[in-house]
Amino acid sequence: MTTAIETLGLTKIFGGLVAVNHVDLTIPEKSIFSVIGPNGAGKTTFYNCITGFYTPDEGTVTFFGESLVGLGPDRVMYKGIARTYQNIRLFSSMTAIENILVGEHSRLTTNFVEAIFRTPRFRKEEEAALNEAKRLLKFVGLAGLGDQVARNLPYGAQRRLEIARALASKPKLLLLDEPTAGMNPHETKEMMHFIRNLRDELGITILLIEHDMRMVMGVSDQVAVLDYGSKIAEGSPEEIQRNPRVIEAYLGRGATTETVN
Amino acid sequence: MNKQINNGFRTGLIFGIINIFLILIGFPMVAGTIIKDAIHNDSTVLLGLNADILDMLIFMGLIGLWAGASGGRRLKGEVDTWLDALASSASSGFTNGLLVGGLAYLLGALNDAGVRISVYLAAILPATIKQLLLGKNTLDGALLEFGFLFVTGLLGGALGFALRGQWRKALGDWWKKIWSGFVNSAWVRKIRSHPLFMPAVYALGLVILYIIPQEAGKYWNYTLGTVGIYVLLGLGLNVVVGFAGLLDLGYVAFFAIGAYTVALLTAPNPHHLMWSFWVALPIGIVLAAAAGILLGIPVLRMRGDYLAIVTLGFGEIIRILATSDLLTPFSGGPKGVSAIGGPTLFGKPFSSDKDFVYLIMIGILLTIFVTTQLRSSRVGRAWEAMREDETVARAMGINTLTHKLMAFAIGAAFAGLGGVLFASRNQFTGPEDHNLMVSINVLSVVIVGGMGSIPGVIAGAFALKGLPEVLREVQDYRVLFFGALLVIMMIWRPEGLWPSSRRSMELGKADDNAKKNSGAPGGKP
Numbered sequence: 001m002t003t004a005i006e007t008l009g010l011t012k013i014f015g016g017l018v019a020v021n022h023v024d025l026t027i028p029e030k031s032i033f034s035v036i037g038p039n040g041a042g043k044t045t046f047y048n049c050i051t052g053f054y055t056p057d058e059g060t061v062t063f064f065g066e067s068l069v070g071l072g073p074d075r076v077m078y079k080g081i082a083r084t085y086q087n088i089r090l091f092s093s094m095t096a097i098e099n100i101l102v103g104e105h106s107r108l109t110t111n112f113v114e115a116i117f118r119t120p121r122f123r124k125e126e127e128a129a130l131n132e133a134k135r136l137l138k139f140v141g142l143a144g145l146g147d148q149v150a151r152n153l154p155y156g157a158q159r160r161l162e163i164a165r166a167l168a169s170k171p172k173l174l175l176l177d178e179p180t181a182g183m184n185p186h187e188t189k190e191m192m193h194f195i196r197n198l199r200d201e202l203g204i205t206i207l208l209i210e211h212d213m214r215m216v217m218g219v220s221d222q223v224a225v226l227d228y229g230s231k232i233a234e235g236s237p238e239e240i241q242r243n244p245r246v247i248e249a250y251l252g253r254g255a256t257t258e259t260v261n
Numbered sequence: 262m263n264k265q266i267n268n269g270f271r272t273g274l275i276f277g278i279i280n281i282f283l284i285l286i287g288f289p290m291v292a293g294t295i296i297k298d299a300i301h302n303d304s305t306v307l308l309g310l311n312a313d314i315l316d317m318l319i320f321m322g323l324i325g326l327w328a329g330a331s332g333g334r335r336l337k338g339e340v341d342t343w344l345d346a347l348a349s350s351a352s353s354g355f356t357n358g359l360l361v362g363g364l365a366y367l368l369g370a371l372n373d374a375g376v377r378i379s380v381y382l383a384a385i386l387p388a389t390i391k392q393l394l395l396g397k398n399t400l401d402g403a404l405l406e407f408g409f410l411f412v413t414g415l416l417g418g419a420l421g422f423a424l425r426g427q428w429r430k431a432l433g434d435w436w437k438k439i440w441s442g443f444v445n446s447a448w449v450r451k452i453r454s455h456p457l458f459m460p461a462v463y464a465l466g467l468v469i470l471y472i473i474p475q476e477a478g479k480y481w482n483y484t485l486g487t488v489g490i491y492v493l494l495g496l497g498l499n500v501v502v503g504f505a506g507l508l509d510l511g512y513v514a515f516f517a518i519g520a521y522t523v524a525l526l527t528a529p530n531p532h533h534l535m536w537s538f539w540v541a542l543p544i545g546i547v548l549a550a551a552a553g554i555l556l557g558i559p560v561l562r563m564r565g566d567y568l569a570i571v572t573l574g575f576g577e578i579i580r581i582l583a584t585s586d587l588l589t590p591f592s593g594g595p596k597g598v599s600a601i602g603g604p605t606l607f608g609k610p611f612s613s614d615k616d617f618v619y620l621i622m623i624g625i626l627l628t629i630f631v632t633t634q635l636r637s638s639r640v641g642r643a644w645e646a647m648r649e650d651e652t653v654a655r656a657m658g659i660n661t662l663t664h665k666l667m668a669f670a671i672g673a674a675f676a677g678l679g680g681v682l683f684a685s686r687n688q689f690t691g692p693e694d695h696n697l698m699v700s701i702n703v704l705s706v707v708i709v710g711g712m713g714s715i716p717g718v719i720a721g722a723f724a725l726k727g728l729p730e731v732l733r734e735v736q737d738y739r740v741l742f743f744g745a746l747l748v749i750m751m752i753w754r755p756e757g758l759w760p761s762s763r764r765s766m767e768l769g770k771a772d773d774n775a776k777k778n779s780g781a782p783g784g785k786p
Binding site: 051052053072073074076077078083085089091092093094095096097098101102103105106108110111112115116117118122126130133134137144146147149165169 | 630634639645646649650652654655658661765766767
């Protein structure tokens with residue numbers, strides 16, 4: 001199986017705090033890979049290092065054989081990586097469909113001169129872009145809500161719209177940052193199916209940060225655990241559930257001894 | 262009941278204080294002059310009252326009605342009965358009357374005691390006090406003033422209540438029925454669906470635009486030209502501030518570059534180039550756009566407040582350069598450049614105020630065309646995304662650097678066009694035409710009109726630059742009016758006079774749907 005993304009010795013330091021500490025991860029193509037860990041473990045910082053928001057202090061990030069270190073977020077997007085955010089960051093006063101159209105930005109090529117004169121190429125591209133946006137809207141189950149301003153959408157719909165916006169760039173790798181935060185069990189279950197669909201139907205590799213353990217264990221092929229910036233475990237969901245270091249990181253040392261006893 | 266009374270009391274207090282402020286600066290007397298011009302002439306004596314006092318009563322009456330009507334306004338849904346309305350308007354009118362009556366008594370008493378108040382407050386002449394006391398002696402006048410405001414407050418409350426309640430609903434339903442009947446009637450539909458309908462509307466619009474300057478006199482054409490240049494500047498700044506969300510306080514710099522380009526290229530002094538206006542025009546636009554890019558490069562990484570401060574500095578640098586001794590031989594220094602060339606058409610001069618109105622209109626139409634086309638394109642969406650969340654926009658693959666530069670350059674090009682037309686029309690330009698107030702005025706036009714909204718910017722320019730011309734009488738109070746308008750606007754309509762509406766893209770072009778969904782910032786979630 002080809003490797004989608006590989007990090008070697010990835011390190012990010014803020015002042016005296018080592019937020020990500022020599023993390024090595026290899027994520028195979030078309031897999032669902034979860035990164036878990038207690039609050040403040042460095043999961044989102046790890047994401048930001050991959051997507052070009054931060055430049056890592058040490059280590060490499062390789063995406064299908066190409067290095068991503070030093071590229072800005074816009075260049076990383078062009079390589080085929082899209083992401084969502086822990087706290088929803090939609091363009092809140094634009095409509096749902098406009099949000100998706102912005103997501104298509106990296107795939108569109110017309111410039112402002114063509115826009116002013118509405119060349120045939122411009123019209124064709126815009127029409128195709130709009131159709132694609134409508135299709136994505138339907139794909140995430142928001143058909144009919146396209147003309148709503150994003151901030152007026154219900155919470156779950158905003159989460160799904162954010163995913164649709166990320167999908168609009170036709171990414172090879174999708175980074176989801178706590179997609180079920182604030183969802184009820186029913187919505188979480190739906191999201192689980194949805195994520196599995198993304199992989200099965202679109203063949204996208206998915207990297208997932210998640211706190212909901214039922215979701216993580218139900219959907220992931222592989223799980224890595226971060227604690228204080230370091231990777232403390234990696235393996236299948238079953239292995240992770242049994243790993244004493246993981247239990248310790250989540251529940252403290254006492255919990256481990258109790259479980260062991 | 263207590264709540265209504267309390268609310269009325271608070272409203273009355275606010276109105277009373279505003280009223281006192283207006284009286285102390287002599288505003289009611291100025292307003293009286295306008296009323297006099299509007300409805301009657303000097304000599305009219307109605308109900309045995311003399312004209313000045315009648316004007317005062319009309320002005321105070323309107324304020325009183327307003328105060329009364331506002332008494333229960335903020336208690337939506339809690340002013341259910343006539344009694345509630347009575348309570349809130351009575352307390353509002355009482356407080357307002359007490360404050361103004363008290364002021365009238367105080368001023369009257371001081372005047373009676375021989376204190377010359379006009380020494381301290383220039384607007385308060387003995388005649389003004391007499392007017393305030395409605396021509397009566399101090400005690401009677403003050404009581405009468407109080408009573409008048411109390412009664413008009415009650416009337417205002419009743420009026421407001423009636424208009425808020427069922428009457429308003431009935432009126433609204435009636436209008437809706439008539440309107441939908443009209444829009445849906447067979448012949449209206451037939452006309453609207455005709456393929457030539459929109460072209461005909463545009464043609465009619467052009468004919469009207471052609472006729473207006475023909476019919477307007479010299480003065481009005483000059484005024485229209487000034488307003489038009491502000492429309493042009495506003496539309497340009499709208500690209501930078503409204504679309505891309507970059508707060509630019511040095512916009513006047515590009516205006517100055519356009520103006521000085523045409524000045525130096527066409528005037529006999531200081532260079533005696535005497536080029537044609539038509540050659541100078543594109544050069545001015547291109548130079549302004551280039552300056553936009555030059556300014557853009559160093560400030561690319563700045564956001565919000567920092568950007569505002571740097572652009573502010575840039576605007577000032579251009580103005581100070583223009584006044585400097587160093588550049589006096591080049592740019593005319595503090596005296597400016599005069600005898601700037603105007604355009605010619607087929608060998609004939611085309612530079613009267615009327616002709617310039619046409620040129621400015623063409624400029625505006627061009628600007629509207631370019632900005633609307635850009636807005637609904639990849640570039641426009643990228644600008645808007647940048648305005649909403651720059652970090653996420655970058656992560657969507659938008660090159661924020663080039664898009665910022667593009668916004669700066671396009672905005673600057675329109676300012677350059679405005680500058681060329683402005684300098685050429687006035688046949689003069691100097692450093693004082695390009696001070697900070699121009700940037701602030703243009704920014705106010707954009708904000709008052711509605712950020713990002715093209716019709717809004719036009720409405721804003723007419724409101725801020727056209728109204729003061731119409732209200733010549735209150736010229737002295739223009740700045741006050743300006744400030745008050747901005748404050749009021751930001752409180753009641755933070756989205757502007759004519760907020761931008763969103764296009765409905767998923768389900769065709771149903772305008773209603775788009776309008777309904779374009780929530781104001783801070784509107785209902």
